[in-house]
Amino acid sequence: MAALAVFIIAVAVLFAMGRPPMCDCGTIKLWHGVVESPENSQHISDWYAPSHFTHGLIMAGVAWLLWSKWRLFGGMPARFALPIAVLVEAAWEIAENTPLIINRYREVTISWGYSGDSIVNSASDIGWMTLGFLVALRLPAWASVALGLFLELLALAVIRDNLTLNVLMLVWPVDAVAAWQAGG
Structure with missing residues (x-):
């Protein structure tokens, strides 16, 4: 219930920010595979959904590490792991x-012309993270x-971008990476 409440609040905040509810094209597609x-x-x-799924894998791993340490000290119960993960993902969205x-995406990543996400996409990204989190709870480490490495390599091969490069280029842009991503 807490995770759902965070999700609803995030969607409300995106509406209050004036984000478009859906694509200006007037449709909602299950898949859109053209990055540019x-x-x-x-x-x-889209091709960035695997990155959000990977966020969930990572957050489940971090939660497992934190909760195993906190358990030793009588800390926070594990039932807060998913709502915290949803909160982190919602804050990012x-x-x-x-x-x-x-503007940072436009300046330093291959996302030229990026205008932000629709609310449908942001809500779905939170859903992809949640799915990744829940899958990670069922899989061995x-x-x-x-799975995370496979998704990273798949996106890298198909669109020359992935979670790793996205973070790198936002934080520390590398001209050689930008040139490679642009097809040079």
Whole structure:
């Protein structure tokens, strides 16, 4: 219930920020696979959905590490792990749709022309993270790591971008990476 409440609050905040509810194209697609398109980050899934799924794998791993340490000291119960993960993902979705981050994406990543996510896409991204988190709870750690690496390599091969490069280019842009991503 706490995770759902965080999700609803995040969607309300995105509405209050004036984010478009859905793609300006007037449709909601299950999949939109063209990265350099005004419809990218506007639908239920796209080539960045695996990154959000991977966020869930990572957050489940971090939660497992933290909770195993906190358990030793009588700390926070594990039932708070998913709501905290949803809170972190929701906070990122809100931050990602601020002018500061939108402009940063435009300046230093392959997301030229990026105008932010639709609310449908942001809500779906939170859902992809949640799915990744729940899958990680069911898999052995090695399988979660393998799945995360597979998704990173798949996106890298297909669109020349992934979670790792996205973070790198936002934090520490590398000209050689930008040139490679641009096809040079």
